[in-house]
Amino acid sequence: MNRNEGFVVWFTGLPSSGKSTLAQRLKDELIKRGFRVEVLDGDVVREHISRGLGFSKEDRDENIRRIYHVAYLLKRNGVVVITAAISPYREIRQEARELLKDFVEVYASCPVEKCIERDVKGMYKKALAGEIKNFTGIDDPYEPPENPEVVCETDKETVEESVKKIINKLIERGYIEPTDEDVYTEEEEEIIKKRLEDLGYI
Amino acid sequence: MKRLFILSIDGVPYSLLTSLIEMGVMPFFKSLITDKGFRRYNSVLPTISSVAWASFMTGKNPGAHGIFGFIDRRPSPFTLYLPTGKNLRAKTLFEIVSDAGKRTICFNVPMTTPPRKVNGIMVSGFLSTKLHSAVHPPEIAQKLEYIGYIIDVDPSLALKDESAFWKQVHNALEGRKNAVKTFIGQEWDLFMLHIMETDRVNHFYIHEHEKIRSFYQELDHCIKGIFEYIPDDADVLLLSDHGFCSIEKEFYVNPYLSRKGLLKFKVENPKSLNEMDPSTTAYSLIPGRIYLNLRGREEMGSIPQGDYSRVRNEVVDILEELVDNGIIKKVWLKEELYSGPFLDEAPDIILEPIEGIDIKEGTNRKELFGKSSIKGMHTLEDAFILWTGKELKKNNSFSIIDIATSILEELGIERPSDMEASGCIK
Numbered sequence A: 001m002n003r004n005e006g007f008v009v010w011f012t013g014l015p016s017s018g019k020s021t022l023a024q025r026l027k028d029e030l031i032k033r034g035f036r037v038e039v040l041d042g043d044v045v046r047e048h049i050s051r052g053l054g055f056s057k058e059d060r061d062e063n064i065r066r067i068y069h070v071a072y073l074l075k076r077n078g079v080v081v082i083t084a085a086i087s088p089y090r091e092i093r094q095e096a097r098e099l100l101k102d103f104v105e106v107y108a109s110c111p112v113e114k115c116i117e118r119d120v121k122g123m124y125k126k127a128l129a130g131e132i133k134n135f136t137g138i139d140d141p142y143e144p145p146e147n148p149e150v151v152c153e154t155d156k157e158t159v160e161e162s163v164k165k166i167i168n169k170l171i172e173r174g175y176i177e178p179t180d181e182d183v184y185t186e187e188e189e190e191i192i193k194k195r196l197e198d199l200g201y202i
Numbered sequence B: 001m002k003r004l005f006i007l008s009i010d011g012v013p014y015s016l017l018t019s020l021i022e023m024g025v026m027p028f029f030k031s032l033i034t035d036k037g038f039r040r041y042n043s044v045l046p047t048i049s050s051v052a053w054a055s056f057m058t059g060k061n062p063g064a065h066g067i068f069g070f071i072d073r074r075p076s077p078f079t080l081y082l083p084t085g086k087n088l089r090a091k092t093l094f095e096i097v098s099d100a101g102k103r104t105i106c107f108n109v110p111m112t113t114p115p116r117k118v119n120g121i122m123v124s125g126f127l128s129t130k131l132h133s134a135v136h137p138p139e140i141a142q143k144l145e146y147i148g149y150i151i152d153v154d155p156s157l158a159l160k161d162e163s164a165f166w167k168q169v170h171n172a173l174e175g176r177k178n179a180v181k182t183f184i185g186q187e188w189d190l191f192m193l194h195i196m197e198t199d200r201v202n203h204f205y206i207h208e209h210e211k212i213r214s215f216y217q218e219l220d221h222c223i224k225g226i227f228e229y230i231p232d233d234a235d236v237l238l239l240s241d242h243g244f245c246s247i248e249k250e251f252y253v254n255p256y257l258s259r260k261g262l263l264k265f266k267v268e269n270p271k272s273l274n275e276m277d278p279s280t281t282a283y284s285l286i287p288g289r290i291y292l293n294l295r296g297r298e299e300m301g302s303i304p305q306g307d308y309s310r311v312r313n314e315v316v317d318i319l320e321e322l323v324d325n326g327i328i329k330k331v332w333l334k335e336e337l338y339s340g341p342f343l344d345e346a347p348d349i350i351l352e353p354i355e356g357i358d359i360k361e362g363t364n365r366k367e368l369f370g371k372s373s374i375k376g377m378h379t380l381e382d383a384f385i386l387w388t389g390k391e392l393k394k395n396n397s398f399s400i401i402d403i404a405t406s407i408l409e410e411l412g413i414e415r416p417s418d419m420e421a422s423g424c425i426k
């Protein structure tokens, strides 16, 4: 990576799958490490940059195009960008990946039943009652990524575990430096512990 | 300009080398020995590879580099953790050499996980699990995989499947040799290759003479192979970080502290120090590192700060009984061994072992002595150094902390003013 440039963490996932939650926690973590960070959250973006756009495939794609373009400008100026929009279509995510290059796709994976149960904004309820149309996961498609850099199973992991997974991937890709606490993933730490035990060192 | 190739061979005792040479087992190594360039020298306390190599790399004592063992504790909240190169809080030779505008290539030195971004190549040692995160720059991981380079052998094989263990040892040595072959053609001023397999073998087989003999024969061959790649204009330094001896028995410090009423647990059969009771006076981490339960420092500290010296002396008196009974060699206070910014992280008391009695933590035990599958333990005063063509200081008149300065001198690099190392060349 060009050291003067940022990188992009691109979340994708169903409504209530955990994108905004993880984006904010990840932002805190990266700020702590001295990065300039901007979160482009779908909800916020739709209030200004994408005001007036709806939820047809065309409008959804246009929304994503705007997001990745802003991400591109920020990244070019050394800002780390975290996007947290549903971004349901594979093709447009691929477009974003190709333009942005330093692109880490994080799939917030969560069964739709669990998302319905969470229903953070009460939208699933409305969609299920037929009060709103074209709601992703109910009557609009969601195409899960085929090769995301990270999968966070938010129905099984804690927020901390999910964030740690993302941080480890960013270290592995050389975007961020490991700190004292995160030289090892849990799995690696177990391997090292076992090795040291076998040698009678601990 | 001079350049230096360092071949570090973990845990090879001076005394073992001399006897193997006498038996004719290591003819190549023998051919390298020059009269005044081969010495027996000292490791550090605690005598552990991570601490020893950290001292070597930094030219500093543990109080000034911050590494005291393979496991350590954060006192509050009480947590046990595995220190890595991140906890090594001092500049290493490799960085000093890089800062001086020279190039360095370094393979497999303990305590270099994660790899620091040197001017050149850094491949971490056995505290790494995967090559891709153990190397700087990242792109050489693939190359190393291709030449069959492995980070470490699986020590558990020694007990489960001996022939698989020896096969891995062989492959590891081959991989190290191939690494030299592959990278020595690059530009470098300081090249260091570390061989870990000797330590692994010694731990499990030090008591089996025939196996030791045939392994060191193979090692001699490997060294010979490596030397064939070293260019003529380079000086060569070989050294180990500690000696080895057979274990007669293990001594468990925490059960001892419990019996003396110094260590208390909340449960009948503790499994770890996390179950300590606040009324504890002192507890131990492997090997023989003892910490007082000091108020204001430890999570459940019970000893008032003002009583520190008095209580520590009382604990020392109790431990001195072990010296009288021939179980340990000496009881040290931390300030007698260490100095520097990390002195407050050091154990308050350090036990120096007697050769043959391996000091363990034994937190989950009741008995004071026992045996395990580990047959060999490290010794303090029997490391070797061989610096061909140099006149080194007398046997055991210097330690592994002292060598860094001589290395920098050889490379024509000014020694940083805070480096303690006083050199090993006469």
Ligand SMILES: Nc1ncnc2c1ncn2[C@@H]1O[C@H](COP(=O)(O)OP(=O)(O)OP(=O)(O)O)[C@@H](O)[C@H]1O
Pocket: A013, A014, A015, A016, A017, A018, A019, A020, A021, A022, A042, A043, A084, A085, A086, A108, A118, A120, A121, A152, A153, A154, A155, A157, A158, A159, A160, A162
């Ligand atoms: N591992 C986890 N990661 C993220 N969120 C989690 C996790 N575990 C539980 N949650 C909870 O799931 C909910 C996720 O809601 P959040 O607003 O982050 O979803 P979202 O994907 O941004 O949804 P939307 O697309 O509607 O904006 C939160 O209430 C969060 O506390």
Ligand SMILES: [Mg+2]
Pocket: A019, A020, A021, A041, A042, A043, A084
């Ligand atoms: Mg959201």
